[in-house]
Amino acid sequence: MAELRESYWDADPSSGLIARDRRGGRYTAYIPDLICTRPLILSSELSTKAAAAERAIRKLGSGPGAKGLEGISRLLLRSEAIASSMIEGIAPSPQQVALAELAQDEEVRGFGDHARLVANNITVLRRASQELVETEFVTTEDVTALHSALLPGERHRGLREVQNWIGGSNRNPLEAEFVPPPAPEVEPLIADLVSYLNGSLHGPLIQAGIVHAQFETIHPFTDGNGRVGRAVIHTVLARRGLTPGAILPVSLVLATLTHRYVAGLSAYRYVGDPLAPNAVDGISSWLSTFVESAAIAAENASRLADDIGDLQREWTHQLGTYRATQGLREEPRAGSATARILQMLPEAPIMTTRTVQRILNVSFPPARAALEELADAGILTRKSVERGTTGYLASQILDLIGLAERRLASTRFDTRIARPQRSAPALPDERHG
Template identity: 30%
Template sequence: MGTALTYESRRLPRADEPLYASRRQNLLRREPYTAAIPARIADIALDLSPDTLAEADDASAALVRFDSETTHFPAPFSAVLLRSESASSSQIEQLTSGTRAIAEAVIGERADGNAPLIVSNVRAMEAAIALADDISDASIIAMQKALLGDSAPDAVGRYRAEQVWVGGRLPHDASFVPPHHDRVPEAMADLVAFARRTDLPVLVQAAVAHAQFETIHPFPDGNGRTGRALLHAMLRHGGILRHLAVPVSAGLLSDIDGYFDALTAYRRGEADAIVQVFSSASLQAVDNARRLAAAMAALQAGWDSRLTGIRADAAARSIATATLEYPVINLATAMRATGASKPAVTNGLAQLVERGVLAPGNSKRRKRVWVNQEVLDALDAFVARAGRRNYAD
């Protein structure tokens, strides 16, 4: 049966009955519902097709090659990719925001909407990468805490202690009911043991671990984004990625239905599909990220040309490079990113406006910022390519 689920009958606690509900809902709540029991995978022998293994091998090689090219990319490109992965992962959960809004949230100039939540996902990704050498219950909980610690502090710091379900108002009519919470600790211990194995191809192992994590659904919230952060931790842990966080979630965006269908197939015992989905997403992510790197390198070369001949232009050049990471920038961020004094940064910003690299503006908080529209346009193009099944431009 491999990864196939089994099921058990459970009942909701009577004490949880709401005061205001229809008679039908209250009667239904008193009936048993069916919850999943995840397969044990710690010692599973994965039976994957040769084609699936070959594609995973090709994708792994592409990831390794791209990661090794990091010295050829613009200086802050690793941070740009990390943010792109975080935004794409959030978009899968229907948390969307414009590139300018996200850029404002990064520098503390926007506190409303989805943008701050997406920035929290960056922190979860950073935590995942920092903890990649220690795939454990504690590190996985730390990833989810980095994600939701600010927005939902009551939902972090532990695995869930209640039944959750996907779709429907009750588990009785849900599209998927993860395991009862009393099974979560044991299921996660089994998953951690699987993640620590050294006898499997890394991308295959990471894809299966992700699918198992989403099946267990160990947290009350943030499972999708935490599960994709775990994928990156495993790619780093396995040595596939050493310098960059390749935006694999951006690759998933071209076929979100296929991603969720693959999770469903995994729960039927068919592991090939989830490995194929992540292999394809990795290849597409590398292609898209390489295009973004080329676009940003071209922008930087164009700014250098525009800034040629400016007296005392060192701060201006440093600020221009910083806007690859901070396309909306304020004075404090520019000073921190460049290490230059306030007068030097103020003069550099004025030079960049004069030469058409930046435009002055106001943030959502009505504070003064400077905007690099060319970088925002390049990021928008990256997002547009990620959302198309086949792109050629």
């Protein structure tokens, strides 16, 4: 049964630290039950809410805006990719991140170090997550490899071999808010977690919620647990076929509902019999928060999909009107560079001629002509991204992403009612002003 185990922290009188940090004393570490064998009781109300949220999430992958959402998922989820705990929560603009991503393949400037770090980690996260989705069985080694990929500069690789803690002093756990299991307990707990992750004992959302809470409770690494813990949410949902395009920004919602998130994880950590009322209520409290966050994320992603669909229809009309003034047929030839770029803009909102050549496998003249036509039609905006190189921005896509992130940073998920409570992109008029 889950327990609080008392341990003793040895004093270090020769460390040269202040008295508060060099003292020793007793503390208690939490050891959770194994989740593969732990009974779980869900109320009919919670089960119904989870099923409704799963239906809403599945619709995201099959609705008219699904392709557009899949394309911008990396921008919506860029908070997952903050590359250092020192800059956790900083939100470079969608334009800066898009430029930094483009710079991975081309010579581009006009973005800061934070955007570069985020873009690099987006690439790593997508690659590593895809590998976890495609593998037949996830192993402990896969989880530690994900950690290494997300934190390439971390000195301590693999599962931790020391005690860690959350809150209080950086020098000892005596006043910590939470002390995870002692190091010898970590390996068997993670083995149990990946066994549960590989199965389908519960529905996808419930499984993802339990995996995340258990992972954060084990806190298996010396640093980076938050980033890996968020990544495993998407791993579970994608492996279960709920979000094959990784388009659910549930972590952005959890980051906004910080107090409820922390309270939910605390409630999850019961002591004693898992069937006792306090344990059942505690796990249900956490899962209710997680399921509600997933439902909110799905609702906002659906709204963004609708906005993208409306924008693409507006672009089609706008391009047709422009072409008519040039004496051309309103609709570009199917398969032409212009038609293909128009469909790709949600996925690649910043392009150069080289980008189009690389992605569409066309020569320079049609690539340049297509971008110029879309710019002349008012769909793309020209921007110098390097000496002698013009970038073409779909600024309206970037604005939609920024507005969506601002909504997800509001505790009411509506900036007309409550302003963003954490780092979020500026309003379009503030950015362009």
